[in-house]
Amino acid sequence: MDLRRSFWIWFQNLDGAWREFIDFAAQWQIDSVVIWFPFSYMEGKAEDWKWPPRKGTFGNFGKEITQYAHSQGVQLICGFPLNGYDVGAFILKEHPELQATIPSELANTPKGKDSVGKIFCPSNEASQKMVQELLNILVEETGVDGFNFESGAVDYVTCHCSRCEERFQSRGETEHENKPILWEIEQINSFVHFLRNKRDGLQFSMDAIYGQVADPELLAREIDEHCTIFWGDWGNFPDRTTAKKLMSIRQNTGFLLRLQLLREPGQQALTDIIENCRELISLSPREMVGRAWIPRGWNAVKDALFAQATRDSRRSDAEFQAIIEELYARYPFRKGEEEVPPGNYNKIEGEWGFVNIV
16 A cells, blocks of 8 residues: 655644645645644634534635645645534533533643633533534535544543543543543544544544553554554654554554654754654555644755655665755755744644634
8 A cells, every 4th residue: 555645734833824835745745734723713703603503604715725735636634623622612612511520630730721611521412413513514515535633632631520430431640641541532433433424535543642642552453443543752753663563553553753843954853854754664654744834944844855755765865865955955944944933833822713714
């Protein structure tokens, strides 16, 4: 099977340059772009929203960005939160009684406080039907090619009502670790099953930092086989030994390279991209994903090199050195541009909510 190659980005980080980003992906023969929250930027104001969502809720923008990607030969995968973030905020705005139960030992932690108004109880059928309605609209109105899911467990505290504690074995959860892995497995699997019955050919994926998952091997075994797991590490590149072990458990596996963390230009960082692509591709993953940025200057250099290294990792060091020199000439940058790139995801201003497209 051919290796699938993708760029992954938050829509906010594009600073409006989504056409430029898709053009860049097409130019470097990237198969798909995973864009998080392109459809949470609704037309209209949040206070005007009413439930149930009506046809046209996502305006023309969802269809526009999908059709543009297709016109450039690139598939569009929508990053979608099954709980938390803007979806959770919208659901809880309409039905605050669905708020997840947060235990006292986590209530005053930063993640516990962030979870209020963002995380809902998935043991309540009403919340799951609301998520289904949103997914229905996205599938029917935009033509999106698939979904990259997040359950909310990474950035929030999961629900600790009596039903959820029994279902997900969540009693040992701490703020940053011991996340109830069954929470993630059940939420993702249920919506993969739901969407597979809605339209043929949809692609599904999730990304996971194996150092944050309490039992990555269980996750690898239990996530629906139709969903690709993109494994990453806290640093730039997945560890090859760990990656090999996870690949041995599950065929439908990919790897996520956190290219956005490479902030200092230099030969060594670019050499690391090449070497890690070579090592990971030798394991025969289903997909390689580069966490990208606005394709300008230094960011364009490293993202384009990822595209070249994943297209043919067997090229010699001399061939890659020539490619690097060509990229430096093609995407010149001034000193300092690499340190705080446009749309720095650590410095996003405003809320993760409903913002008008203008």
